[in-house]
Amino acid sequence: MAHCQESLSVTGKTRRLKKANSSGKHLLSLINDVLDVAKIQAGMMQLFVENGADLAPEIKTVADTIRPAFNGKDVQFFEDVDASLPKLSVDRRRVRQILLNLLSNAVKFTQKGSVTLSVKGREQDVLMAVIDTGPGIGSADQNLIFEPFKQTDTGLRQGSGTGLGLYISRQLAEAHGGKLWVESEVGQGTAFYLSLPFKKGDTENHTSEKASAA
Ligand SMILES: Nc1ncnc2c1ncn2[C@@H]1O[C@H](COP(=O)(O)OP(=O)(O)O)[C@@H](O)[C@H]1O
Numbered sequence: 001m002a003h004c005q006e007s008l009s010v011t012g013k014t015r016r017l018k019k020a021n022s023s024g025k026h027l028l029s030l031i032n033d034v035l036d037v038a039k040i041q042a043g044m045m046q047l048f049v050e051n052g053a054d055l056a057p058e059i060k061t062v063a064d065t066i067r068p069a070f071n072g073k074d075v076q077f078f079e080d081v082d083a084s085l086p087k088l089s090v091d092r093r094r095v096r097q098i099l100l101n102l103l104s105n106a107v108k109f110t111q112k113g114s115v116t117l118s119v120k121g122r123e124q125d126v127l128m129a130v131i132d133t134g135p136g137i138g139s140a141d142q143n144l145i146f147e148p149f150k151q152t153d154t155g156l157r158q159g160s161g162t163g164l165g166l167y168i169s170r171q172l173a174e175a176h177g178g179k180l181w182v183e184s185e186v187g188q189g190t191a192f193y194l195s196l197p198f199k200k201g202d203t204e205n206h207t208s209e210k211a212s213a214a
Pocket residue numbers: 101105106109132134135136137145150151152153154155156160161162163164165166167190
């Protein structure tokens with residue numbers, strides 16, 4: 001009996017610790033978002049760009065981070081990532097942040113079907129996409145969602161969220177000289193695209209890698 005009470009209280013403590021831990025993480029991410037918005041609006045957002053960064057480990061980290069969010073959901077997670085990705089001059093942490101924002105939205109809003117993370121090297125850029133089979137976003141809302149604090153009715157009903165993630169993500173994409181946009185139809189799902197262009201040195205790397213592979 002004593003043993004039983006003890007193990008119950010350990011379970012209870014574990015549950016409380018887990019809850020405290022996840023509340024802490026949630027608060028930290030809220031604070032970070034608010035700080036990012038303040039930095040952007042003060043013109044103080046600084047990128048730490050690494051020349052010729054290897055994207056592959058970043059994509060793997062992002063996929064590993066989001067995968068547990070699919071547990072217990074009737075939604076499959078697909079990865080469609082080029083086996084060999086060209087090097088790109090980016091702030092790796094910020095690229096991770098954009099992809100995690102897009103993927104966490106996709107998991108949050110999709111109840112059935114799939115979420116796909118796709119990453120492709122092209123001539124001028126690396127094109128990343130997060131495609132889901134969720135509720136979709138009406139054309140009237142497709143500009144609004146990139147404004148700070150703006151959410152669609154679906155987003156508001158969902159109850160969690162602040163409407164900051166896409167605003168920050170687009171600003172970060174543009175700070176890289178890139179683009180972030182959405183293509184969607186209500187009831188058909190949503191695709192967010194992130195295009196990050198090659199800088200001069202990257203293109204040289206890119207073509208010389210291609211040339212040496214040929
Ligand atoms: N994959 C998606 N499917 C449907 N709606 C989406 C999706 N991603 C974003 N949205 C809409 O865009 C809004 C803004 O997204 P975001 O800026 O990340 O804020 P948050 O996630 O805090 O609500 C969401 O509240 C939701 O209305």
